[in-house]
Amino acid sequence: MVTALRxxxxxxxxxxxxxxxxxxxxxxxxxxxxxQGLHDQGFTPDQIATTIDLLLQDRSERxxxxxxxxxxxxxxxxxxxxxxxxxxxxxxxxxxxxxSVLIAGYAVYQGQRVxxxxxxxxxxxxxxRVRLFLDIQRGHTDTTTAGDLVRRFAERFVAHQWPKDRxxxxxxxxxxxxxxxxxxxxxLHAKCVVVxxxxxxxxxxxxxxxxxxxxxxxxxxxHSRMLAERMVRHFEALLAEGVLKPVGNxxxxxxxx
Numbered sequence: 001m002v003t004a005l006r007x008x009x010x011x012x013x014x015x016x017x018x019x020x021x022x023x024x025x026x027x028x029x030x031x032x033x034x035x036q037g038l039h040d041q042g043f044t045p046d047q048i049a050t051t052i053d054l055l056l057q058d059r060s061e062r063x064x065x066x067x068x069x070x071x072x073x074x075x076x077x078x079x080x081x082x083x084x085x086x087x088x089x090x091x092x093x094x095x096x097x098x099x100s101v102l103i104a105g106y107a108v109y110q111g112q113r114v115x116x117x118x119x120x121x122x123x124x125x126x127x128x129r130v131r132l133f134l135d136i137q138r139g140h141t142d143t144t145t146a147g148d149l150v151r152r153f154a155e156r157f158v159a160h161q162w163p164k165d166r167x168x169x170x171x172x173x174x175x176x177x178x179x180x181x182x183x184x185x186x187x188l189h190a191k192c193v194v195v196x197x198x199x200x201x202x203x204x205x206x207x208x209x210x211x212x213x214x215x216x217x218x219x220x221x222x223h224s225r226m227l228a229e230r231m232v233r234h235f236e237a238l239l240a241e242g243v244l245k246p247v248g249n250x251x252x253x254x255x256x257x
Contacts, residue, residue, distance in 0.1 A: 005049040012039045075216035087212040093195045094118035104133040104190035107206035111161030114207050119166035130169035135188040146178040171247040198225045
């Protein structure tokens with residue numbers, strides 16, 4: 001079509017019959033109208049051809065979805081279907097992080113195993129910034145002060161959920177999860193990982209050994225700087241607005257330095 005426009009074989013008023021040699025009749029009719037509209041705006045056939053060339057070039061340079069999004073699963077593999085494994089993907093993301101890791105998770109169990117690759121990477125790269133946004137809950141009849149619940153959570157996390165003798169991440173939570181009365185409480189239910197502001201992993205999987213290795217879980221690994229940046233900005237905005245709060249530091253929450 002571009003050649004036909006430039007050679008004069010395709011010219012105003014761009015009759016559909018001239019396009020039917022190249023396109024199905026319905027598309028030919030639609031394109032005939034679009035080409036005529038451009039001509040009416042002052043476009044010459046050569047300018048229309050150049051516009052089509054630019055659109056085709058842009059389309060050819062865009063990554064196809066299969067190159068941007070990977071399906072990631074946990075659990076039994078379906079016959080003749082091969083997907084990436086949750087535990088492998090998460091370990092790989094953690095092990096190759098360069099500048100930053102943002103993690104949001106609802107439940108953490110056997111975290112020392114789940115977070116081992118990340119803690120090791122933090123040890124190797126002291127400049128790596130790691131932020132965890134985690135859910136802290138109070139029991140239905142628990143009247144413990146919010147401050148004590150946060151302190152206990154921090155102590156348990158250091159003692160049981162984070163690998164020993166490794167740098168600690170920054171940890172944040174939603175204070176509304178500890179509200180009194182119970183009907184005012186919320187959950188930090190997001191489950192995602194953002195690495196280096198370019199890789200986003202969103203999954204049904206919690207940060208537990210079962211979720212990463214045994215349960216039936218489904219997630220998407222998305223290679224997109226734009227989406228990664230938007231995800232990071234979302235959590236940073238919640239921090240800036242005071243919706244999310246830091247759990248504490250090594251002095252007042254029992255964290256190791």
